[in-house]
Amino acid sequence: MRALLTVFAKEFLENLRDRRTLISALLFGPLFGPLLFGAMVSRMLNQSVAESDEPLHLTVSGRDHAPGLVRYLESQGVQLTFASFSESAARDAVRSGAAQVVLILPMDYGPRFAAALPAPVLLVADSADSQTRKSADRARLLLGAYGSGVAQLRLQVRGVSPLLAMPVAVNEMDVATPAGRAVVVLGFMTYFVLFAVLMGGLYLAIDSTAGERERGSLEALLSLPVARGSLVGGKILATCAYMCLSLAISLTAFVFVFRFVPLERLGMSANLGVSTALAFFAICLPFVPLGAALMTFVASFTRSYREAQTYLTTVLLVPTLPIAFASIYSLKPTRSLMFIPSLSQHLLMTSVLKDEPIAIVDVVASAGSSALFALLLFVLTARHWRRETMLG
Amino acid sequence: MIEANSLCKRFGNVDAVSDVSFTARDGEITGLLGPNGAGKSTCLRMLYGVLTPDSGSARIDGIDIRGETSAARAHLGVLPHAAGLYNNLTARENIDYFGALQGIRREESHRRAAKLARALGMETFIDRRVKGFSQGQRIKVALARALVHDPGNLILDEPTNGLDVMAIRSLREMLHALKTLGRCILFSSHVMQEVAALCDRIIIIGGGRVLADGTPQAIREASGSQTLEEAFLNVLGNSEGVS
Numbered sequence: 274m275r276a277l278l279t280v281f282a283k284e285f286l287e288n289l290r291d292r293r294t295l296i297s298a299l300l301f302g303p304l305f306g307p308l309l310f311g312a313m314v315s316r317m318l319n320q321s322v323a324e325s326d327e328p329l330h331l332t333v334s335g336r337d338h339a340p341g342l343v344r345y346l347e348s349q350g351v352q353l354t355f356a357s358f359s360e361s362a363a364r365d366a367v368r369s370g371a372a373q374v375v376l377i378l379p380m381d382y383g384p385r386f387a388a389a390l391p392a393p394v395l396l397v398a399d400s401a402d403s404q405t406r407k408s409a410d411r412a413r414l415l416l417g418a419y420g421s422g423v424a425q426l427r428l429q430v431r432g433v434s435p436l437l438a439m440p441v442a443v444n445e446m447d448v449a450t451p452a453g454r455a456v457v458v459l460g461f462m463t464y465f466v467l468f469a470v471l472m473g474g475l476y477l478a479i480d481s482t483a484g485e486r487e488r489g490s491l492e493a494l495l496s497l498p499v500a501r502g503s504l505v506g507g508k509i510l511a512t513c514a515y516m517c518l519s520l521a522i523s524l525t526a527f528v529f530v531f532r533f534v535p536l537e538r539l540g541m542s543a544n545l546g547v548s549t550a551l552a553f554f555a556i557c558l559p560f561v562p563l564g565a566a567l568m569t570f571v572a573s574f575t576r577s578y579r580e581a582q583t584y585l586t587t588v589l590l591v592p593t594l595p596i597a598f599a600s601i602y603s604l605k606p607t608r609s610l611m612f613i614p615s616l617s618q619h620l621l622m623t624s625v626l627k628d629e630p631i632a633i634v635d636v637v638a639s640a641g642s643s644a645l646f647a648l649l650l651f652v653l654t655a656r657h658w659r660r661e662t663m664l665g
Numbered sequence: 666m667i668e669a670n671s672l673c674k675r676f677g678n679v680d681a682v683s684d685v686s687f688t689a690r691d692g693e694i695t696g697l698l699g700p701n702g703a704g705k706s707t708c709l710r711m712l713y714g715v716l717t718p719d720s721g722s723a724r725i726d727g728i729d730i731r732g733e734t735s736a737a738r739a740h741l742g743v744l745p746h747a748a749g750l751y752n753n754l755t756a757r758e759n760i761d762y763f764g765a766l767q768g769i770r771r772e773e774s775h776r777r778a779a780k781l782a783r784a785l786g787m788e789t790f791i792d793r794r795v796k797g798f799s800q801g802q803r804i805k806v807a808l809a810r811a812l813v814h815d816p817g818n819l820i821l822d823e824p825t826n827g828l829d830v831m832a833i834r835s836l837r838e839m840l841h842a843l844k845t846l847g848r849c850i851l852f853s854s855h856v857m858q859e860v861a862a863l864c865d866r867i868i869i870i871g872g873g874r875v876l877a878d879g880t881p882q883a884i885r886e887a888s889g890s891q892t893l894e895e896a897f898l899n900v901l902g903n904s905e906g907v908s
Contacts (some may be wrong), residue, residue, distance in 0.1 A: 287751055
């Protein structure tokens, strides 16, 4: 135990003096998520808020064929630009981006409208462009509203109740809580948190294994009267310490960033105060030794810094797999999923964000399974260190 | 005292070491001499227990290295072929780290480090970070690190590699001083002059076997040679596969 603490203290101190480790573990790793996230979310929010305020732009060809429709659109605040397009000219204009959405009112609109036959209009838009698709949707809604208004008038004129044409009245009730709606936006955040955890220990895991071999200090270390388990344990413990630091910095940054993200403007509440951050820390804590043991295990098989970096960047992606899998199949949190590390942390953090009650059993299952995997990896790593191939 | 007893080691199809036995005594400097690839390092690695022999055994002060590894290693200081240091630690911290892992008390470790710094002439740089040290300075730190627990036995694998004349000279003086203190010193080299200048006893290894074992004089006489260099070449010439 004394040897283990000696190794821990030395690895901790040595890496504290290493600029590369510090930048990656305590600056880039933990801050990358919150900054990128803050920028991404506030841009997304500003954009969607701005869009609904902005008037719809429509290019109308053949205004004289349907003056009533044109008046209606103007009265709805649509900004109309008038042009004279053939169908192919309209298609070219939309493709080239000269016009966003073109509405063509053909010659036979008037006669057919007067005869109470379906009067054709042509809406030209590019559905592959998300911006113009939204405009086209808004135009379609307006045209539909105009159509049903006219239909009701026609029925009334003929002495038929317009209600006959509305057999079903659809009412909607949205049960999403403001915090719940935010979760859709914040879904990524849990991965950034787990990423920060791993990044915190990445360089230390490399330095204490492949680095030890590359600088030729490994053999002297292995010829000391110290159990290999103590060496590995001390190294993993030091890696854990850096991961905890990184996690703490990352969560602090998240709390800070969310003060400035205008989530309330969309009717969402970002449930990320100090208490949430503390809950996140507690949820992620059991993931720390697992990540440390995993990275140390993988790095122990590599011969050089460079090789270790190659393999460990792949390890950084491992926690995304269960999370991605869960979101593709939109898995609901169940007890059995709580035994899968990284996914269980993701689900628990999401529940905290949604303000949902959390069962203690789930927390214990998540922590217990992560700790168990960590222990298994520790044993495997120590076993590898006892082999003579460890000398390289 | 370091004893090798019929050590054998194979790597794949290659017999790296076959049936090597010898004894390095206290108060003597024993040189393991042989060309590159003769099996010197493999042999030493089995002695300090980072390689397991396929058969045979090794003892440090009578303690079996496989049976009681930790107890045996407490009697042993090792300067491996790759004696890398921790660049972000000072020389003193490097030494203290090994002292702590050898299980000696902190004050004792400090006392030993100061003493070794004096003996090895490291006082001017002992509190500097190791990054940027010359090869000579590094070998001194590595040697002090191996000696921090005041072991009765010292194993050095090609310690003079990459050293300049000054550094080799101070290493020699240090080994002499340890010898007069009654320590058992075993070191390997492929440089004949090195061994001739330092050793009380020479073991010549070639192709994984002991080809000669004795005092420099005895080896010269046995091979009927005037100089040690001639004896070395004669002895090696008799073994197959060595050119």
